[in-house]
Amino acid sequence: MLFRAHKGSGYQTTTSMMVDRIPFFRSLLHAVPALAAIFLGVAAAHAGELNPHDMVLLDRLTWGINPSSAAHLQAVGTERWLQEQLHPAANVGLPDVVKAQIEAMPDVHKFPFDIAVSFDQQAKSANQVADPDQRKAAQQVYQQAMNDRGRQAAARSILRALYAPDQLRERMTWFWFNHFNVHQYKANIRILVGDYEDRAIRPHALGKFRDLLLATLHHPAMLRYLDNADNAVGHFNENYAREIMELHTMGVGSGYTQADVEALARILTGVGIDVKPEDPKLKPELQSQLVREGAFEFNPARHDYGDKTFLGHTIKGRGLAEVDEAIDILVHHPATATHLARQIATYFVSDNPPQSLVQQMAQTFKATDGDIAAVLSTMVHAPEFNASLKPGTKFKDPVHYVFSAVRLAYDDKVILNTVPIQGWLNRLSEGLFNHDTPDGYAMTSASWSGPGQMMLRFEIARQIGSGSSGLFKPDVPNAVDQPAFPLIQNALYFNGLRQTLGPTTLAALDQAVSPQDWNTLFLSSPEFMR
Amino acid sequence: MNRRDLIKAFAAMAPLTVAGRVWAAPATDARLLVVFLRGAYDAANVVVPVSSDFYRTSRPTLGIAKPDVGNPNAALSLTADWGLHPALRDSIYPLWAKREIAFIPFAGTSDDVTRSHFETQDTIELGQAVSGSRDYRSGFMSRLATELTRVKPISFTEQLPLIFRGKSQVPNIGINSVGKPGVDDRQAALIKKMYAQSELASSVSEGFRVRDDVYKSISEEMNAANRGAVSPRGFELSARRIGRLMREQFNLGFVDVGGWDTHVNQGAATGYLADRLGELGRALAGFSEEIGPAGWRDTVVVVISEFGRTFRENGDRGTDHGHGSVYWVMGGGINGGRILGEQVKVEQANLFQNRDYPVLTDYRSMFAGLIQRMYGLDNPSIQRIFAGVHPAELGIV
Numbered sequence: 001m002l003f004r005a006h007k008g009s010g011y012q013t014t015t016s017m018m019v020d021r022i023p024f025f026r027s028l029l030h031a032v033p034a035l036a037a038i039f040l041g042v043a044a045a046h047a048g049e050l051n052p053h054d055m056v057l058l059d060r061l062t063w064g065i066n067p068s069s070a071a072h073l074q075a076v077g078t079e080r081w082l083q084e085q086l087h088p089a090a091n092v093g094l095p096d097v098v099k100a101q102i103e104a105m106p107d108v109h110k111f112p113f114d115i116a117v118s119f120d121q122q123a124k125s126a127n128q129v130a131d132p133d134q135r136k137a138a139q140q141v142y143q144q145a146m147n148d149r150g151r152q153a154a155a156r157s158i159l160r161a162l163y164a165p166d167q168l169r170e171r172m173t174w175f176w177f178n179h180f181n182v183h184q185y186k187a188n189i190r191i192l193v194g195d196y197e198d199r200a201i202r203p204h205a206l207g208k209f210r211d212l213l214l215a216t217l218h219h220p221a222m223l224r225y226l227d228n229a230d231n232a233v234g235h236f237n238e239n240y241a242r243e244i245m246e247l248h249t250m251g252v253g254s255g256y257t258q259a260d261v262e263a264l265a266r267i268l269t270g271v272g273i274d275v276k277p278e279d280p281k282l283k284p285e286l287q288s289q290l291v292r293e294g295a296f297e298f299n300p301a302r303h304d305y306g307d308k309t310f311l312g313h314t315i316k317g318r319g320l321a322e323v324d325e326a327i328d329i330l331v332h333h334p335a336t337a338t339h340l341a342r343q344i345a346t347y348f349v350s351d352n353p354p355q356s357l358v359q360q361m362a363q364t365f366k367a368t369d370g371d372i373a374a375v376l377s378t379m380v381h382a383p384e385f386n387a388s389l390k391p392g393t394k395f396k397d398p399v400h401y402v403f404s405a406v407r408l409a410y411d412d413k414v415i416l417n418t419v420p421i422q423g424w425l426n427r428l429s430e431g432l433f434n435h436d437t438p439d440g441y442a443m444t445s446a447s448w449s450g451p452g453q454m455m456l457r458f459e460i461a462r463q464i465g466s467g468s469s470g471l472f473k474p475d476v477p478n479a480v481d482q483p484a485f486p487l488i489q490n491a492l493y494f495n496g497l498r499q500t501l502g503p504t505t506l507a508a509l510d511q512a513v514s515p516q517d518w519n520t521l522f523l524s525s526p527e528f529m530r
Numbered sequence: 531m532n533r534r535d536l537i538k539a540f541a542a543m544a545p546l547t548v549a550g551r552v553w554a555a556p557a558t559d560a561r562l563l564v565v566f567l568r569g570a571y572d573a574a575n576v577v578v579p580v581s582s583d584f585y586r587t588s589r590p591t592l593g594i595a596k597p598d599v600g601n602p603n604a605a606l607s608l609t610a611d612w613g614l615h616p617a618l619r620d621s622i623y624p625l626w627a628k629r630e631i632a633f634i635p636f637a638g639t640s641d642d643v644t645r646s647h648f649e650t651q652d653t654i655e656l657g658q659a660v661s662g663s664r665d666y667r668s669g670f671m672s673r674l675a676t677e678l679t680r681v682k683p684i685s686f687t688e689q690l691p692l693i694f695r696g697k698s699q700v701p702n703i704g705i706n707s708v709g710k711p712g713v714d715d716r717q718a719a720l721i722k723k724m725y726a727q728s729e730l731a732s733s734v735s736e737g738f739r740v741r742d743d744v745y746k747s748i749s750e751e752m753n754a755a756n757r758g759a760v761s762p763r764g765f766e767l768s769a770r771r772i773g774r775l776m777r778e779q780f781n782l783g784f785v786d787v788g789g790w791d792t793h794v795n796q797g798a799a800t801g802y803l804a805d806r807l808g809e810l811g812r813a814l815a816g817f818s819e820e821i822g823p824a825g826w827r828d829t830v831v832v833v834i835s836e837f838g839r840t841f842r843e844n845g846d847r848g849t850d851h852g853h854g855s856v857y858w859v860m861g862g863g864i865n866g867g868r869i870l871g872e873q874v875k876v877e878q879a880n881l882f883q884n885r886d887y888p889v890l891t892d893y894r895s896m897f898a899g900l901i902q903r904m905y906g907l908d909n910p911s912i913q914r915i916f917a918g919v920h921p922a923e924l925g926i927v
Contacts, residue, residue: 437666451737452701
């Protein structure tokens with residue numbers, strides 16, 4: 001219906017005669033009852049204008065402002081909205097249609113361990129095919145199946161980002177994934193990455209940092225990605241130990257030494273992955289030390305039981321408990337509080353967040369034993385944060401850009417296919433689970449505002465703005481493309497967003513020759529990049 | 531800086547070093563293209579150690595025959611010890627005769643022996659020491675770009691690769707997927723107006739300029755193809771487009787091409803690897819044509835791969851992950867027609883861990899030596915690009 005309303009109105013041919021196009025769009029709404037009902041319904045929910053402060057707040061803490069989230073914020077008020085976002089219930093419901101899409105994915109009904117085991121068997125049998133060409137074919141089937149799992153995980157991530165009411169938790173889920181980055185194309189991480197996000201990251205995204213760190217440490221995706229699965233007494237691999245200190249906790253140049261890295265690597269020996277059904281062969285005196293949880297395994301035969309000196313502490317060699325002790329030391333190190341506070345503030349406030357803000361957040365981190373929601377609460381209530389809530393201060397990274405465009409264009413009309421979005425993010429070089437190195441994607445604007453990036457954004461703005469672009473054609477054979485059209489010039493626009501646009505942007509929009517063109521220009525505008 | 535150090539072709543540049551930065555001349559400037567063969571190509575079957583009996587016994591089904599003018603499947607003679615894969619007969623071999631290509635056997639990563647594609651590609655692209663902490667936002671071509679002025683870097687890849695990540699903003703463009711821009715001229719004009727007062731104004735106008743130039747250059751080629759010219763595909767198409775763009779607009783480029791991980795049925799004089807090589811050879815020859823005689827004289831192309839493959843063939847008529855590789859250096863003005871770098875006799879005793887070519891020329895010292903000569907960079911500059919590295923004196927340029 002919506003689609004036909006635009007396509008069938010003879011729009012392209014009649015607009016050239018229109019002098020003032022915005023009233024024309026409005027009159028179109030009146031002329032087409034279904035459209036008008038949608039718009040006026042939203043408009044009636046919040047008759048007054050949205051204040052710019054709230055609009056920027058929404059854009060800053062969510063995956064992008066849209067009519068329904070703006071209406072909700074206006075209905076409950078700023079502070080209650082903040083509390084909802086900082087302390088959401090464990091499972092605030094996704095819309096039913098989103099749930100149904102997620103439930104249709106095979107992985108969500110299986111234990112991740114079973115998935116890993118069956119993939120492991122598939123890989124083994126593929127490798128055992130005698131004929132080399134058939135073996136190659138079997139290996140390709142295996143690779144394709146892994147690719148498929150990676151795409152499904154990305155689809156889940158995108159659906160949650162677009163439609164979850166607990167938007168801040170979704171932003172933090174992306175942030176922490178990026179902080180504890182793993183790359184899906186290393187080894188078999190494509191089959192692990194969805195579970196990593198769903199079980200290791202999201203449940204702790206607003207919780208205690210220590211729980212989050214330990215959850216990543218126990219997950220096979222991380223142990224594979226940073227090679228700790230290969231770290232054993234006699235042949236150490238210090239890759240993971242270094243990144244825990246350099247990236248995950250204290251930050252580079254914060255006072256630890258190479259000797260500390262080596263000590264942590266020794267502490268982490270034996271922490272690895274095992275998908276075999278039978279336990280490893282162990283000497284009787286070590287058997288009680290074995291720990292297996294799904295694919296995670298602490299294998300005492302691979303552990304270095306010597307004492308270690310780590311950051312000035314003596315750690316008695318005694319098995320997996322050493323890891324907990326070392327993690328406690330790291331979580332309570334002042335450098336960790338500062339490093340994490342600065343990372344969060346860089347993500348939400350600016351490329352160079354005010355030092356005073358970082359200090360307050362770090363103070364909260366220390367005072368609350370690493371409570372992430374408390375740190376965020378300090379941030380959003382700080383005067384420095386409020387001062388930054390001006391339109392145009394924070395440049396969106398590509399993920400934020402694309403998600404915010406789709407949220408605004410379709411509001412709560414749920415897309416049926418995330419593959420176009422996955423493609424856009426890959427083209428913009430910020431694909432989900434796709435960063436190859438442990439540092440994660442850059443969070444500063446300079447990384448995303450170069451000439452090539454801007455051109456891609458305009459092309460993608462055109463794709464999002466000009467039609468449904470495959471978003472409503474389910475990713476199954478012989479799917480029918482459902483009618484849909486991006487409605488950006490909606491009540492939210494007239495009641496709020498329009499007031500945030502500068503005169504040059506308004507002048508450009510006035511020259512739009514069609515709704516498609518208007519959408520393209522709006523999504524390309526400097527205001528929408530921020 | 532010693533002017534005599536510069537090769538003839540670059541002598542006219544008269545570079546001027548100010549505070550470690552080279553102020554190079556524009557337009558007819560030195561150009562550098564790095565081609566990364568991802569997947570570890572089987573170097574020993576491309577630059578073949580023809581005088582080694584050990585080679586023949588190690589590769590009973592994969593070995594390439596000794597040079598023999600009567601045998602089209604035989605290696606093409608380079609020197610007494612080395613021959614070239616016959617799939618490169620019409621593309622690369624003529625460049626050898628013109629002394630426009632040199633090979634550096636036993637090249638690779640001296641401090642990375644992980645034999646992991648993932649790890650070693652990262653190692654090379656970062657160009658940093660393996661031990662100690664790494665800066666993942668600092669690829670060596672990005673650091674090179676920072677040291678040069680009037681540099682026009684570009685990555686001909688769908689995503690910005692590690693090698694070009696860093697302080698300077700380097701554009702990337704998936705050269706085979708360039709099509710007519712969706713944002714038309716009218717929209718482009720309106721968008722530029724919206725950004726005219728913004729701090730992104732120059733980024734946006736530069737973006738549209740490059741976009742239009744690239745498209746113009748490529749649509750000329752498409753028009754030619756429509757008039758019945760044979761239209762190249764795959765990497766050959768990429769390389770020809772890159773040649774055109776580096777003739778006109780860019781002078782520091784990177785491109786990668788995959789498909790070299792030949793564990794199974796890789797073939798010998800013909801077969802899978804021969805087909806890939808044929809395409810690579812035609813691509814590089816096509817690049818040299820498109821960049822034109824003047825451009826080619828000022829251009830250096832370096833072909834690298836993350837590591838070599840096992841010297842002995844495996845049970846599947848393929849080869850597995852190895853260590854030392856063979857790098858290629860090409861260009862109209864290089865001192866080519868030679869096999870460069872430290873070398874050892876190819877025999878079992880000289881294999882690394884009794885399985886692979888050793889690394890005798892480290893990739894960093896090779897690049898350091900090359901760019902030092904090409905651009906006349908002083909030592910502080912070189913050290914900012916490759917810390918602690920002693921540039922190799924290979925006499926390539």
